Amino acid sequence: MKIVIIDYGAGNIQSIQFAVKRLGLNAVLSNDPEEIRSADKVIFPGVGEASSAMNKLKASGLDSLIPQLKQPVLGICLGMQLMCNWSEEGDTQGLGIFDVDVVKFSTRVKVPQIGWNQISDLCSPIFKGVKDYEYMYLVHSFYVKECKETIATTSYELEYSSALQKDNFYGVQFHPEKSSSAGAKILSNFFNLL
Template sequence: MIALIKYNGGNVSSVRNALERLNVSCVITDDPEMILKADKVIFPGVGEASSTMKVLKEKGLDTLIPDLKQPVLGICLGMQLMCGSNEEGNTKGMGIFDVDVKWFPPKDLIPHMGWNTITNLKSPLFSGIEENSDVYFVHSYYCGLSDSTASVCDYILPFSASLQKDNFFAVQFHPEKSGYTGSRILNNFINL
């Protein structure tokens, strides 16, 4: 069973639809027992960091997620909340990844929105994916480069397009909106 974590963030339905296109069923839940029993967990997100973290704390998910042992995939805000501090709302994240989330310097259009290239692919998520593949981004905050960086994108500055540490995987882009490449990444996660 694939559990999609339910909270006040958006995009859960888009991720569910992307999984259905892959003939993968899932359950949308905030029930800790169901999340613990799941084979894989996806933590999607579109929203604001501090209000989302408040909801996760109210449901006890802020302490549950870092202790999960099965493969976990954070998407966009999900990835950012798996990191340390976050400049959006001066939010303390879950600290799974030792990297902070910062606001893009205002040197170009913000948010970073649309298709962009990922390079330096270093994760099983990218099996069968070519260097310089394009994926779809929508974000104003970014995760810096770190030991956990699993791919890089360059917009205003180089940043972590994805992260990986142990059983935790995270992508800043939206695989559910990234065509063939995104479907392949989701499929790779499902088949870990």
């Protein structure tokens, strides 16, 4: 199986690579459109600020490539947020894969949310064997509202989407590569998708 991690200068790529290796698989880092297109599975990571990450995608033409991919694609953290319509962070136009916006937590809660929080209302094959209210590791100041594409929720000030799915596109707000055995199970399930 060919796994490609999109390398566009805005990802915590090494920890994802190590997580893939722990599952006995290998992942290639690439920003080459042909290599990404030829992958069986694609991981779209992201750490940092939305508008600068989107500018990096545009500079390499990946902003038009990613929405056209036909194989399973997993957006992680900022990667998932960039797959949405728009982000309040830097007033950023997203890739429009998920029909929802990204907004900032209010000042009533500690921002960013850093650490372990529970995911629930799990409804996707990527959660096979993962229990409701399992803890995942999160670091974020902006969140995705609940919508028709929500496949898991988390509570922090309010209920928000901690995972999304539409067709072959999946997104998780949490970091499965840093979320112990449950995170490894989610990655494994993603790699086993047909």
